[in-house]
Amino acid sequence: MGRLMKGLKEVAKEKKQVEQITDMEVDFAQWYTDVVTKAELIDYSGVKGLMILRPYGYAIWENIQKVLDGMFKEKGHENVAMPLLIPESLLQKEKDHVEGFAPEVAWVTYGGSEKLSERLCIRPTSETLFCEHWGHIVHSWRDLPKLYNQWCSVLRWEKTTRPFLRGREFHWQEGHTLHATAEEAINETMQQLEVYAEFCENWLAMPVIRGRKTKKEQFAGAEATYTVECMMHDKKALQSGTSHYFGDGFAKAFGITFTDKNNQLTYPHQTSWGLSTRIIGGLIMTHGDNNGLVLPPKIAPIQVIVLPIAMHKDGVTDKAWELINRLKAAGLRVRGDFSDNSPGWKFSEYEMKGVPLRIEIGPKDIENGQCVAVRRDNGEKTVIALEELEAKIPELLDAVQQGLFDKAKRNLEEHTYDAVTADDIKEIINTKGGFVRTKWCGDTECELKLKEYAGVSSRCMPLSQDGKEGVCPVCGRSCNTTIIWGVAY
């Protein structure tokens, strides 16, 4: 244990020289910005709100893409690529949709030196493009359903921007589906919400509340919007994925019809659903700590970092490589760092990057036929006999994954409060922060008044409702819908 203690002091001394991030208790926003830059997830570009996803940040997104893409395809979805640009006249076809998006799109007005006869906007979302295409190719019930998805970036000309959380450009997937009946489309909407919920919980270790958005908060043009909501370290909410049911509103606006099995001309029913790089902001604010990022093993680009100690000593480098190769062969994402940086520098570096497990191997360890594994989430050290490496490391990774989920779940549960009056809500938000659960009459006016009075927005009406009678905290009318209020990113 002597070496371990010395190692820790060494870390403490050198950490200061390498990385300095603001404590989250001092300034949560600055902590967040420090983590996204110091962990080398992003760099700022010359255009406000357009960021550079650096290799480590993009590798997280690639892992997210890989898992989600598999989940979509398992349910029969196919990927497509729609154009980047939407003619102004096409954007305007669905009234609610254009009202929601027109104020925040970027307009292309020139192609080379020629002024365009019609302005084209860079897609803020692609419903209109999918509708136009379906108008060309859907004729009969045999052509349905269409189960499409697209991975791309979109632009929304936001006033205030923050890396991952709110950007003028962001990367996402947008699923778009078309169905013969309303029932089928509603099933799809709920199915994809569940895909997001399972992905957040099982892969990102982010517990969610599944629910429906109020009319005020729903997507421009949707009949119903469903959401998975997560709670961050600072007890604010992050909307992490949304799934929309459109009814046949878009189909009517775009003149999409099909001949059904009874030979009747019918309007199809539509859905869309999306999850974006915003979720990486969510990962950071759910699991990160004052030493930097903390990544769930299932999504981490590097699951295990192997660090040789006293590298110049005979056999250390060889043994470290042996461990790396054995763990790679066991299917893990593992790396070694053989640079001439000090062990202390390396400890800090991979803590900052949130690598779930660090393995230290030095001359003493080799003598004893062991290595030391250190968990990123709680600092716990485990001495592992080398012959048990392939058995123990996956166990430890599972423990980190579960530990992160449990901790986040506790955070969510401990900071979700029941309340009855608007005063209660205001006090909870101002003194403790978190989610507040009340009944609600369903009136947008009450929602707006509460926003004004307590600074909260409705997060969702949870899918699991107790059905009990209560009163609206604003108008006092009796009602039985449960709703969650909170302050959101």
Added chain:
Amino acid sequence: MGRLMKGLKEVAKEKKQVEQITDMEVDFAQWYTDVVTKAELIDYSGVKGLMILRPYGYAIWENIQKVLDGMFKEKGHENVAMPLLIPESLLQKEKDHVEGFAPEVAWVTYGGSEKLSERLCIRPTSETLFCEHWGHIVHSWRDLPKLYNQWCSVLRWEKTTRPFLRGREFHWQEGHTLHATAEEAINETMQQLEVYAEFCENWLAMPVIRGRKTKKEQFAGAEATYTVECMMHDKKALQSGTSHYFGDGFAKAFGITFTDKNNQLTYPHQTSWGLSTRIIGGLIMTHGDNNGLVLPPKIAPIQVIVLPIAMHKDGVTDKAWELINRLKAAGLRVRGDFSDNSPGWKFSEYEMKGVPLRIEIGPKDIENGQCVAVRRDNGEKTVIALEELEAKIPELLDAVQQGLFDKAKRNLEEHTYDAVTADDIKEIINTKGGFVRTKWCGDTECELKLKEYAGVSSRCMPLSQDGKEGVCPVCGRSCNTTIIWGVAY
């Protein structure tokens, strides 16, 4: 064999009702357009030159991405995402580069209802963005090399457009790397050219000529551009992938410096290399025939289509599913078609889509413990004993892959001619078409004159040179550089 013959007649009869494409000998351009639309690769959008990649077209691109991405990563490259938009002032930093691209970019001038203070162009390529970013993060020799790649779409405001071959928007990958020395950067340039060559030959069954572009044809801002050139069915050339060496020109223009091992402030050396969805156009025009698309098995979204014959008969559907599941378990991409369309319709459909192998299974086959496999490339039928399925089908797929390559290689070799004079070149191009190999003095003026006189552009100076003396077909000066001329897409 009775059933097979009847099957063929049935096909011939029904084919007419299902798909009608123009013969390539009648009108090659129309044949091409018919294939891309009838095989459901693309649909046109409302904006000229911006196309929709439909599921089948996108699935080909996904397979291309998967293979190439693996090849890049194996050589140490990492993926990143750069912004979509480039400020006008940034685009202008490198003189040759802006001259090449400014006339053909799309300009964003408004964000929402606000006029932007500086115009932003949609990236036509991202050298300037990578340079800006590297200026932020590269300081020391320890920060080099940077081996980056990005998968994205780019925009170039072309006058004439054709699906895959020339679009205003196209999908591609653009690799960008930064190195401490010129030698390293040149090695990278050549290494990535070889990656493209191997990918085209081994995966797409498209034989290539590796070579260097003339000054006139090189990339805007590059010191040297290398290319892999392929020959299409109509004997025109398709530039299929390019790799550029930039020297330190961009680094100087963007002020990127690093401290080298001797503590000297130094300019790094740079490369970029790209391959786009254009290659799908190349696939079509290399392997397609008058029945539609023909896809090499290694890249085909569906490698084997299993078609039940006399589906209503007992046990046929079950047996077809059994074959599908066995082939899936053997790692093949396989599908069945159990729709109520006729076998003839299905034969045509999967021929149109270029599925490399069709398996027919009917009651007689089941009785005899066999199935019939039909090759898409040459129509060859093989009766396969069911117990040999997993052994024989991969063999047949390999044979299709090799057959396609050999055929394309013959096309390239048989239509590459040696010539000495400009008259020879003109006559070959006008009467036979193909590539013409001559010597060349290296003068751009001669290149331009030949374009004017014979309608050919220089394709490349092949990497393998015989070094023999000859004369320039235009000026008659003696010289020893071999060059290939042709008519290109």
